[in-house]
Amino acid sequence: MPNDNQKQYLWWQDGLIYQIYPRSFQDSNGDGIGDLKGILQRLGYLKELGVKAIWISPIYPSPMADFGYDISDYTAIWPIFGSMEDFDELLKQIHAAGMKLILDLVPNHSSDEHPWFIESRSSKDNPKRDWYIWKDAKPDGSAPNNWLSVFGGSAWEWDAHTQQYYYHAFLVKQPDLNWRNPAVVNAMLDVMRFWLDKGVDGFRVDAMWHMVKDQQWRDNPRNPDYKEYMATYEQLLPVYSTDQPEMHDIAATMRHLLDEYQERLMIAEIYLPVHRLVAYYGTQAREEAHLPFNFMLIALPWDAQKIAAAIDEYEAVLPDDNWPNWVMGNHDQPRITSRVGGQQSKIAAILLLTLRGTPTLYYGDEIGMRDVPIPSDEIQDPQGLNMPGKNLSRDPERTPMQWDSSSNSGFTTGKPWLRLDSTARRRNVEVQATIAFSHLALYKSLIGLRQSEPSLMTGRYQPVYADSQLLAYIRESEGHTAFLIVLNLTHRPCYFAPRTIRFKGLVIVDTFPEQLNLSVQDKIDLSGDEGVVVRLDEWQSISSNPSHELSPHK
Numbered sequence: 001m002p003n004d005n006q007k008q009y010l011w012w013q014d015g016l017i018y019q020i021y022p023r024s025f026q027d028s029n030g031d032g033i034g035d036l037k038g039i040l041q042r043l044g045y046l047k048e049l050g051v052k053a054i055w056i057s058p059i060y061p062s063p064m065a066d067f068g069y070d071i072s073d074y075t076a077i078w079p080i081f082g083s084m085e086d087f088d089e090l091l092k093q094i095h096a097a098g099m100k101l102i103l104d105l106v107p108n109h110s111s112d113e114h115p116w117f118i119e120s121r122s123s124k125d126n127p128k129r130d131w132y133i134w135k136d137a138k139p140d141g142s143a144p145n146n147w148l149s150v151f152g153g154s155a156w157e158w159d160a161h162t163q164q165y166y167y168h169a170f171l172v173k174q175p176d177l178n179w180r181n182p183a184v185v186n187a188m189l190d191v192m193r194f195w196l197d198k199g200v201d202g203f204r205v206d207a208m209w210h211m212v213k214d215q216q217w218r219d220n221p222r223n224p225d226y227k228e229y230m231a232t233y234e235q236l237l238p239v240y241s242t243d244q245p246e247m248h249d250i251a252a253t254m255r256h257l258l259d260e261y262q263e264r265l266m267i268a269e270i271y272l273p274v275h276r277l278v279a280y281y282g283t284q285a286r287e288e289a290h291l292p293f294n295f296m297l298i299a300l301p302w303d304a305q306k307i308a309a310a311i312d313e314y315e316a317v318l319p320d321d322n323w324p325n326w327v328m329g330n331h332d333q334p335r336i337t338s339r340v341g342g343q344q345s346k347i348a349a350i351l352l353l354t355l356r357g358t359p360t361l362y363y364g365d366e367i368g369m370r371d372v373p374i375p376s377d378e379i380q381d382p383q384g385l386n387m388p389g390k391n392l393s394r395d396p397e398r399t400p401m402q403w404d405s406s407s408n409s410g411f412t413t414g415k416p417w418l419r420l421d422s423t424a425r426r427r428n429v430e431v432q433a434t435i436a437f438s439h440l441a442l443y444k445s446l447i448g449l450r451q452s453e454p455s456l457m458t459g460r461y462q463p464v465y466a467d468s469q470l471l472a473y474i475r476e477s478e479g480h481t482a483f484l485i486v487l488n489l490t491h492r493p494c495y496f497a498p499r500t501i502r503f504k505g506l507v508i509v510d511t512f513p514e515q516l517n518l519s520v521q522d523k524i525d526l527s528g529d530e531g532v533v534v535r536l537d538e539w540q541s542i543s544s545n546p547s548h549e550l551s552p553h554k
Contacts, residue, residue, distance in 0.1 A: 007458075011100055012202070012265045012290065013323050014457045015052020016353075016447060017360040021331045022059055022081055023067065024400045025363055027412035034400070034411070036082035040090050043097055045429070049366065050447035053100035055204050055267075057331060059087070060106075063113050065173040066382055068104075069206065070111040074191040091199055100201035102265060107188045108207040109174040116187075117175050124162050131184050132175050133167035134159075135217065146219045147241045150233045152386035155241070169210050169241065171382055179211045179250055189257055196258070202265030205254070205289070208280070209270045212247040214240035231383075231392055243272060251280060251288035259287075267325075268292045271299075274314055281322040291325045291358060297351070298333050302340045304489045308466030311355065311473075315461060324357030329365055335397045338371040343529035346442055346511040347487050350531040353446040354475060354485045356461035361443075364401055367432050368439035371396035372421045380418070404430035437513045445509055449533070454480045464501060469494040470526075474501075474539070484534040488526040497523035502540050509533035 026038030036059065046054060058068030059081045068078070077084050094101045110117055119128040135144040135156070143156035143165055149172075156165040157172050167176050177184050192203065220236040251268065258264040268280050268289035274296065282288030296310045318324055328348055329336045337345040345368055352359045374395045379385055384393020395418055402424040403410030409424040421427065432438035450456045459477030466472070469490045476482035484503055486496050507518040511531045520534060 009458050010263055011052060012358055015100075015358070015451075016050060017053045017055055017102065017358060018046060018049070018051040019055045019057070019330060019360060019362050021057050021363060021398055023417060024398055024411075026401065026403070027414065027416075030412060030414040031080070032412050032414040032417045033080055035080065036077070036086040036090050040086075040093055043093055043099075047097050047099065049444065050451055051099060051361075053102055053201065053265075054094060055102040055360070056104065058104045058106060063111055063173065065111070065171055067380075069106055070109070070113075070171065070174045071106055072111040072113045072115075074110075074188075075194045088198070095199070100265075102202045102204055102267065103195055103200050104206055105188075105192065105203040106206040107177065107179075107191075108210045109168065109170060109176045112173045112175055116177075120175075121159055121162060121166070124164070130181050131178055131187075133178050133213070134162070134164045135167070136164055145217050145240075146236065147238075148220075148233045148236055150231075151383050152232050167213070169207070176210070176213075180215075180246070185250065185253065189253070192254065192257055196261050196264060201263070202258070202267065202290075204267040204269060204293075206269050208251065208268040208289070209243045209247065209272055210241070211250060212244040213242075214244060216240075229390060231387060231390065243270075243276060248279070248282065248286075248288060252282055252286045255282065255287050255289065265290050271295060274310070275317055278314075278317050278319060278322075281319050283319070284321070291323065293327055293360075294325050294357075295327055295333075297326055297328050297348070298330075302344065302489060304469055304471040304487070305466050307351075307489070308463060308471050308473075311461070312463055315356070324355075325360065326352055326355050326357055327360045328352045329362035329397070330360075331362070331398055332394055333397065335362070335369060335371050336365055337368045338396075342368055342370075343491075343511070344489065346439065347489060347529065347531040349439070349442055349446060350485065350509065350511070350533065351471075351487060353443075353450050354456055354483070354533060356459070356475065362397075366440055366443040367402060367427060367429055369399075369402060369427070370421060370423075372399040372419060374399075374418065378419065402428040404428050441513075442509075442511065446533075449509060453483070455482055465496070465498045470496055472496060472498065474536075482536045482539065484536055484539070485532070486524055486526065486534070487531040488528060491528040493528055494526050495523065496526065500542060502542060503534070503536055504538050505534040505536040507532050508535045 023034050025034040026042050027034050028037035059077055060071045061073040061076050061078045062068045062070050077087050091101055116128055116131050119126050120132045143154050147155040149155040150170050158165055168174050169176050218240045220238055220240055223237050226235050258266050266289050270277055270280055270292050277292050280289045280292035300306055300310055336348045379393050381393045381395045399418045400411035400416045400420055405425045408416050409420055409428050432440035455475045455477040459475045462474040464472040469488055472486045474484050488494050502522050504521045507515055510516050
């Protein structure tokens with residue numbers, strides 16, 4: 001077996017992925033909506049930050065019922081974002097900067113304005129009728145089963161013209177494609193080829209676990225844990241409408257196409273328990289996604305023991321020779337700063353950027369951007385509009401990037417499509433670049449350290465300790481410096497004096513910069529909200545617990 005120094009790592013294993021929500025990153029023409037030329041203007045910032053790959057949310061033509069996740073043309077660019085020439089130039093410059101470009105692929109559903117669906121709904125005998133999911137009503141005229149839409153209400157919509165229901169897991173205007181039809185599979189593979197031939201480096205596949213449905217169309221069971229404040233979709237357990245066994249054949253087919261090209265990546269959006277999530281890596285005989293997105297750090301309570309146990313579980317069930325990944329935020333979830341607070345979001349940054357595996361960073365998290373309160377009369381997100389009163393709008397985490405202290409924070413010279421945070425004049429890239437203890441300074445330090453140290457970039461993960469406040473682990477790679485990470489996930493002081501290891505080292509990253517370059521030995525006293533990265537001069541296990549035993553190292 002090769003050791004860490006001999007193994008060759010791919011670009012998505014030793015680098016950082018940065019998600020851009022294009023409407024909100026940078027507007028170049030004053031219309032208040034971010035665009036491709038705007039992203040191009042900010043490539044220098046991303047390069048300096050240490051980003052290896054940029055993932056851009058959908059930029060295709062769309063009626064924008066779900067802000068681009070309702071696609072009417074899979075092989076073109078929405079004019080508000082720019083032209084295909086703009087895209088080609090952006091791709092060229094991203095590659096020239098030594099970075100990669102990942103596009104969102106939305107194969108589960110199209111817009112109801114896509115030519116495929118317009119044909120499909122024109123008549124029952126249209127050749128594309130079976131490209132979507134059409135079913136007769138029950139004898140009493142009701143929907144074929146009880147399945148619910150993620151965005152509220154029934155997932156079935158009656159079509160008076162053809163006297164059948166069509167299925168939509170999301171909005172009425174987002175009919176689901178029928179992935180049991182080989183013609184649909186081939187058409188979407190052609191879409192992938194189009195972008196791969198252009199030089200795109202991979203795809204993040206939206207809603208992959210929704211793509212194949214139960215052939216018997218059985219009712220989903222009731223969720224016994226449903227509470228009134230939850231999304232109405234959660235009234236049922238999506239046992240039959242998601243995660244069907246046949247999906248793995250589709251994922252393997254998509255992976256096979258990607259493997260025809262050199263070093264192309266497939267990320268799968270899958271919200272499932274970890275033991276079902278890792279099944280989407282596939283097997284050595286039939287590979288599937290390179291990175292099924294791991295959302296543990298979004299879904300888990302901010303609790304040291306629960307997070308430590310989840311990391312151990314994930315590491316244990318990860319298939320051999322497959323690569324882990326970690327996600328702290330995205331366009332569908334509240335921002336990490338709003339979930340755990342400003343100081344703890346710095347702890348989250350250390351956690352994200354020192355765990356084993358590929359980290360994905362959501363734009364603005366590196367400056368501690370918060371969810372912005374959007375007044376009810378300004379809500380644009382269909383999830384919020386369709387389920388009023390439940391505070392489920394995703395607008396708050398999609399607000400414009402805060403670049404500087406000028407009007408609209410340098411995002412646009414016009415009226416921004418969503419309002420900015422009231423603190424944007426002091427919470428922005430320009431201001432934080434001058435402050436030694438800012439979020440941005442911490443992220444730059446962590447990313448630079450991670451990308452320069454093999455132990456942090458691709459080394460092994462060794463759990464050390466966890467209690468009601470603390471989480472501690474070591475990252476090490478044979479022949480390289482090892483690092484001890486100790487995180488206080490509470491606001492109260494705590495004391496790390498483990499019985500499992502002896503160690504000696506130097507604090508090189510700290511959420512409190514005053515503690516930098518502090519020499520530590522066998523114990524560390526931490527303030528509330530403090531996290532440290534220690535460069536180890538020496539350490540040795542004294543554990544009697546085999547599952548947490550560490551190798552001696554000097």
